[in-house]
Amino acid sequence: MSTTPNPSAPSTQSGAARTPSCKVSASPHDAVPSAAGKKPAPPCTLVIFGAGGDLTRRLLMPALYNLAVDGLLDERMKIIGVNHGARETGEWVEELHKSLQQFAADKASTFHAGKLDDNAWNWVAQRLEYMAGEFEADDVFTQLKQRLDQQPGSNAIFYLAVGARFFKPISERLGKAGLLKEGDGANGGFRRLVIEKPFGTDLASARDLNAHILSYASESQIYRIDHFLGKDTVQSILAVRFANALFEPIWRREYIDSVQITAAETIGVEGRARFYEQTGAFRDMMPNHLFQLLGMVAMEPPNSFDAEAVRNKKAELFDAIQPLTPDDVVFGQYQKGPSGIGYLEEPDVAANSTTETYAAARVFVENWRWAGVPFYLRTGKRLAARRTEISVQLKPVPFLLFRDTPVDALTPNVLTLRIDPSHGTSFDFNVKTPGPVMQIGAVQSSFDYNDFFAAHANVGYETLLYDCMLGDATLFQRADSIETSWCAVDDVLHPKNGGAMAVHGYAAGSEGPAQADALLARDGRAWRPLQQSAPVRKSQE
Numbered sequence: 203m204s205t206t207p208n209p210s211a212p213s214t215q216s217g218a219a220r221t222p223s224c225k226v227s228a229s230p231h232d233a234v235p236s237a238a239g240k241k242p243a244p245p246c247t248l249v250i251f252g253a254g255g256d257l258t259r260r261l262l263m264p265a266l267y268n269l270a271v272d273g274l275l276d277e278r279m280k281i282i283g284v285n286h287g288a289r290e291t292g293e294w295v296e297e298l299h300k301s302l303q304q305f306a307a308d309k310a311s312t313f314h315a316g317k318l319d320d321n322a323w324n325w326v327a328q329r330l331e332y333m334a335g336e337f338e339a340d341d342v343f344t345q346l347k348q349r350l351d352q353q354p355g356s357n358a359i360f361y362l363a364v365g366a367r368f369f370k371p372i373s374e375r376l377g378k379a380g381l382l383k384e385g386d387g388a389n390g391g392f393r394r395l396v397i398e399k400p401f402g403t404d405l406a407s408a409r410d411l412n413a414h415i416l417s418y419a420s421e422s423q424i425y426r427i428d429h430f431l432g433k434d435t436v437q438s439i440l441a442v443r444f445a446n447a448l449f450e451p452i453w454r455r456e457y458i459d460s461v462q463i464t465a466a467e468t469i470g471v472e473g474r475a476r477f478y479e480q481t482g483a484f485r486d487m488m489p490n491h492l493f494q495l496l497g498m499v500a501m502e503p504p505n506s507f508d509a510e511a512v513r514n515k516k517a518e519l520f521d522a523i524q525p526l527t528p529d530d531v532v533f534g535q536y537q538k539g540p541s542g543i544g545y546l547e548e549p550d551v552a553a554n555s556t557t558e559t560y561a562a563a564r565v566f567v568e569n570w571r572w573a574g575v576p577f578y579l580r581t582g583k584r585l586a587a588r589r590t591e592i593s594v595q596l597k598p599v600p601f602l603l604f605r606d607t608p609v610d611a612l613t614p615n616v617l618t619l620r621i622d623p624s625h626g627t628s629f630d631f632n633v634k635t636p637g638p639v640m641q642i643g644a645v646q647s648s649f650d651y652n653d654f655f656a657a658h659a660n661v662g663y664e665t666l667l668y669d670c671m672l673g674d675a676t677l678f679q680r681a682d683s684i685e686t687s688w689c690a691v692d693d694v695l696h697p698k699n700g701g702a703m704a705v706h707g708y709a710a711g712s713e714g715p716a717q718a719d720a721l722l723a724r725d726g727r728a729w730r731p732l733q734q735s736a737p738v739r740k741s742q743e
């Protein structure tokens with residue numbers, strides 16, 4: 203997450219002389235600055251395990267294409283795709299090209315709605331090479347070693363875009379083949395390992411996986427991805443908090459009543475039932491994506507934007523999460539409803555499956571800033587609306603000045619950071635309504651990215667790939683944070699009484715199970731409706 207200071211902005215901060223130390227390490231050649239002053243990443247060979255998979259087709263290749271359009275890849279870049287199944291490089295290139303064209307033709311997608319830039323695609327295509335092989339076959343690693351040894355001191359990134367069962371065997375074979383050994387001194391090439399989620403399925407498996415991988419690579423070589431951190435709107439949480447004087451003074455227990463973090467989806471399991479049956483909504487989203495949002499919104503200010511400074515503060519935050527108990531968590535499963543079939547009717551789902559497709563939790567962060575402030579987290583499939591957002595509700599004013607007027611109750615101030623599908627922030631506050639009588643009306647002030655910034659085709663992996671090439675680990679998960687996050691939810695995954703969490707039904711297309719409402723009602727609070735309407739404006743009445 204490199205920062206590009208605005209050179210024309212006057213510096214008014216007392217600490218303004220401090221330069222962020224995570225910044226773009228010098229490129230070995232004199233590159234022409236592109237995309238908002240950024241330079242191409244250093245040359246490297248990107249080896250993608252899982253070249254024939256969905257992730258490569260839908261996200262990695264479009265992101266690489268976008269980086270190429272922005273001139274952020276080095277001329278000497280190479281992309282080797284490893285997958286089982288014989289096919290010529292030309293066939294692979296053609297498959298990827300077709301997918302990209304389909305995405306571009308889809309008006310609803312954010313991927314170049316319209317037309318691909320042929321030059322940029324050709325630039326990428328010329329650098330692609332397919333290598334057939336099983337992920338656990340030693341000869342794949344011998345071949346890779348031979349390829350990389352042809353360029354002594356070359357940089358390489360090994361991207362594991364594969365099922366989690368391959369994380370250990372691939373890392374082990376890379377290690378044993380000497381592919382993770384970094385060079386020394388001036389001739390030293392970097393070797394990095396990118397690992398997708400799910401990183402473990404509970405605390406014990408995450409510890410085991412970390413220990414295994416760390417026996418072949420050092421922590422600084424490992425880039426554990428949580429794709430939520432690739433979203434601009436998620437990265438912007440730090441900007442909103444730390445680039446504005448307005449928020450930080452009130453960002454604490456004295457002023458904040460509660461925080462709601464929502465990742466609601468309207469889609470069901472979309473052909474992923476085999477994976478989902480083993481995983482469920484809680485493991486799929488809670489200790490990773492939702493905790494990452496919690497981390498961004500609740501961490502202490504870091505001393506700098508250096509990767510370790512940011513990750514240390516996040517690690518402290520995860521460490522302060524009070525372990526969740528089953529009483530603080532509600533599981534649900536969608537049943538036939540207005541938006542479609544029930545989970546049990548989905549293909550590949552067991553007829554008596556108790557896998558949860560919805561999870562809500564009340565989380566407390568035990569530190570000086572947040573003691574006593576509940577963070578309510580929820581996620582689910584086939585809900586009433588697609589909505590990923592964080593709503594920070596402020597406490598009521600201390601004194602009801604308007605108590606002898608027709609005003610009975612004030613609407614609370616709420617700052618909402620909208621992450622998906624709408625991008626921006628909104629603030630709900632109160633004003634006097636026009637007229638001779640003192641009456642208070644709730645209004646909303648809203649900022650939308652589209653109103654201020656030109657649309658930029660982005661699939662969410664561009665920054666992550668670019669940062670990995672630069673060696674900037676700010677947006678990646680460290681081993682300790684992964685483990686503390688799993689630790690915080692371990693009592694839910696393995697209840698002490700040996701029982702299992704109850705799973706409550708909710709209608710497909712609804713707001714979720716009634717028990718999730720009860721979780722907040724017992725604290726005298728309520729979820730913000732998923733199908734919200736902004737305060738009605740007079741002209742719209």
Ligand code: BG6
Pocket residue numbers: 399467486590622
């Ligand atoms: C993935 C989960 O990590 O995140 C999916 O496995 C989920 O189940 C997805 O749908 C949500 O991501 P986004 O970016 O679409 O909100």
